[in-house]
Amino acid sequence: MKVMVIGGGGREHAVIRKLKENPAITEIFALPGNGGIAADAACVPIGAKDIPSIVSFAEANAIDYAVVTPDDPLVLGCVNALEEIGVPCFGPRAEAAIIEGSKVFAKDLMKKYNIPTARYEVFTELDAALDYVRSCPIPVVVKADGLALGKGVVVARSREEAEQAVRESMENHKFGKSGEKLVIEEFLEGPEVSVLSFTDGKTIVPMVSSMDHKCAFDGDTGPNTGGMGTVAPNPYYTEAVARRCMEEIFLPTVRAMQAEGRPFKGCLYFGLMITKDGPKVIEYNCRFGDPETQVVLPLLESDLFTIMRAVTEERLSDVEVKFRPESACCVILASRGYPGSYEKGFPLEIPEAIRDQVYVAGAALKDGRLVTNGGRVLGCTAVAESLPRAIEAAYALADQVKFENAFCRRDIGQRALRAKEEV
Helix, strand or coil: CEEEEEECCHHHHHHHHHHCCCCCCCEEEEEECCCCHHHCCEECCCCCCCHHHHHHHHHHCCCCEEEECCHHHHHHCHHHHHHHCCCCEECCCHHHHHHHHCHHHHHHHHHHCCCCECCEEEECCHHHHHHHHCCCCCCEEEEECCCCCCCCEEEECCHHHHHHHHHHHHCCCCCHHHHCCEEEEECCCCCEEEEEEEECCCCEEECCCEEECCEEECCCEEEECCCCEEEECCCCCCHHHHHHHHHHHHHHHHHHHHHCCCCCCEEEEEEEEEECCEEEEEEEECCCCCCCHHHHHHHECCCHHHHHHHHHCCCHHHCCCCECCCEEEEEEEEECCCCCCCCCCCECECCHHHHHHEEECCEEEECCEEEECCCEEEEEEEEECCHHHHHHHHHHHHCCCECCCEECCCCCCHHHHHHHHHC
16 A cells, blocks of 8 residues: 655654554555655655645555544645545545644533533734733633644743733734734643543544643743644643543543534544643643654554554444554654754754654755754654653663754653652
């Protein structure tokens, strides 16, 4: 079978590596892929948002199955367009992907179906939003309604920060159209948990939980990023919490989308906060998280392609989804300056012996050699029988990768280790 994967980051590299385990797949194309992915798939220089070209490529190359991973093409209707020409896909149609594409839609859905989340207000006018943050309880969370590369959320710990966040979004148009409408919500306290799940619109199967590290620097300081590392499983996600999430959040969300005429098929991501009142939804994503995927998929024992096809064909309840009872840690190596401005084009050295544990995100091939080509360059993932050993092994991998201006957090997983003592 010929399979194409839309996207070009570390998440896509992890998905492609897992798909390669299925012997029925004869060819994998990555659109656009990257220099590191080129070792595992045929990269095609078509952007993830260029839906007409993606459709033309699928037709011209008799593609049997497509995996659409990034948020933008999902929200723009890539799955709809491919299904119209008869290509089955893993990923939600646009009418379901709105659960990430619009935070207002997601919050209103949760309110309507009594799914636990933070209290919120929606604003479309600058003055009304400013008036609100000048009197609401602080801290407060300011969210751009639409997609903003994971950077459209500000936790404002002062009124000045809240006002600045509102102005940057609505007055300075920092996030373009995505920030023309704002959700301003109460600040929740508690540990965060990420749970990816497979769902065919009826059945939902959560994957192993994970803990992301969003801030750029050690001690959870510095600006928000797309993610500087992850560990799995998340020690705060106990069996009792998992049961509550299934009953109060996961199943109600799938049923709510079905009731709205927007059945969700694909990977539904739940960003959760475990508050003193129980688990609450911080956000939904309509796809695999990045870099959560880089620790979750290496722990998947079942065949990914078999699961994906079962999701597409609405028979997820018929297949086994099994995870290894081990731990995983992913350490992201980034270009110094990220998430702000940074230089690129530096030679990238990954020892051959560790390549199968490295997922490349921001790299290009130049004269047959890998060079840096992004803020987050790659992730080093280790699996071990315990979390301390997985963390130690992941850093041992990261220390073997060389490129100029490289930096990483040195405390990935430490919060999880402390949590294991608390829980």
